[in-house]
Amino acid sequence: MSEIATKKLSFAYDQKKIIDNVDLSISDGQILVILGPNGIGKSTLLSCLSGLHKSYSGSIQLGDQELRTIPKKVLSHHVALVSQGVNVKSSLKLTDYLLLGRSAFHSIFSQPNQNDQLQVDRVLTQIGLEDYRDISLQDMSGGQKQLAQIGRALVQEPQLLIMDEPTSALDYKNQILVLKLIKALSDNNISIIISTHDPNQAMMVGDLVGLLIDNQTYIQGSTEEILTEKYLSDLYKTPIVSTYNQQLHRNIFGTRMD
Numbered sequence: 001m002s003e004i005a006t007k008k009l010s011f012a013y014d015q016k017k018i019i020d021n022v023d024l025s026i027s028d029g030q031i032l033v034i035l036g037p038n039g040i041g042k043s044t045l046l047s048c049l050s051g052l053h054k055s056y057s058g059s060i061q062l063g064d065q066e067l068r069t070i071p072k073k074v075l076s077h078h079v080a081l082v083s084q085g086v087n088v089k090s091s092l093k094l095t096d097y098l099l100l101g102r103s104a105f106h107s108i109f110s111q112p113n114q115n116d117q118l119q120v121d122r123v124l125t126q127i128g129l130e131d132y133r134d135i136s137l138q139d140m141s142g143g144q145k146q147l148a149q150i151g152r153a154l155v156q157e158p159q160l161l162i163m164d165e166p167t168s169a170l171d172y173k174n175q176i177l178v179l180k181l182i183k184a185l186s187d188n189n190i191s192i193i194i195s196t197h198d199p200n201q202a203m204m205v206g207d208l209v210g211l212l213i214d215n216q217t218y219i220q221g222s223t224e225e226i227l228t229e230k231y232l233s234d235l236y237k238t239p240i241v242s243t244y245n246q247q248l249h250r251n252i253f254g255t256r257m258d
């Protein structure tokens with residue numbers, strides 16, 4: 001269950017329509033990067049795709065099942081969400097926080113087993129926080145908390161990983177660490193959907209790019225098709241220029257102050 005597709009997906013908070021007629025799809029092991037201006041509905045869309053918002057109209061097919069019909073526990077075996085922001089408040093130490101990601105594998109009365117501990121150790125190494133295993137979340141920095149949130153989703157061993165601005169609090173080194181993790185997961189046939197405000201990240205990891213535009217129009221295509229100066233300048237309503245960088249072997253995107 002790593003393929004997800006929406007048809008005419010719409011969602012409103014009370015009467016306020018945020019997502020309107022979105023047709024989106026992603027196949028096994030693909031990386032879809034969603035871009036869009038502040039407040040356009042990226043987080044709302046990701047919440048719908050992860051099963052948090054069930055009162056959507058239209059359809060969301062996960063594998064061959066309608067998402068809202070899948071029981072929560074079953075869903076958490078397949079889909080993990082890394083929410084936006086770093087305001088996770090928890091007095092749990094990091095290893096116990098990560099173990100929460102294993103809860104779908106157990107009843108509420110069962111204790112974590114050796115495999116759970118192995119998963120946590122593996123993920124601690126992946127996110128580079130081995131030295132923080134006994135530190136409480138509330139004593140960690142913003143970037144460390146963001147890595148911890150990503151770690152908790154990885155511990156869940158999802159087939160579809162949905163990440164809302166997963167590198168927003170990270171320095172360059174950790175941004176690359178997370179982008180490499182995303183690539184490695186996709187190489188293992190895990191599908192990934194991320195939102196970001198950085199088209200350069202979309203260029204680095206995206207197989208597909210989706211743009212949430214004015215009036216909640218959604219367009220999706222290959223990275224090459226969508227990451228153009230025209231599309232991005234229209235999207236952000238500010239000039240975006242792209243230049244080929246010889247050292248990086250790719251286009252980089254930037255904007256002007258004038």
Ligand SMILES: Nc1ncnc2c1ncn2[C@@H]1O[C@H](COP(=O)(O)OP(=O)(O)OP(=O)(O)O)[C@@H](O)[C@H]1O
Nearest residue numbers: 013014018036037038039040041042043044045084
């Ligand atoms: N719980 C809520 N109740 C009512 N309106 C909401 C709620 N959450 C978000 N909104 C509204 O929905 C719209 C889309 O918000 P959303 O967080 O999905 O945007 P976004 O594209 O992720 O923005 P950003 O890039 O700033 O994170 C905004 O106008 C926001 O005010």
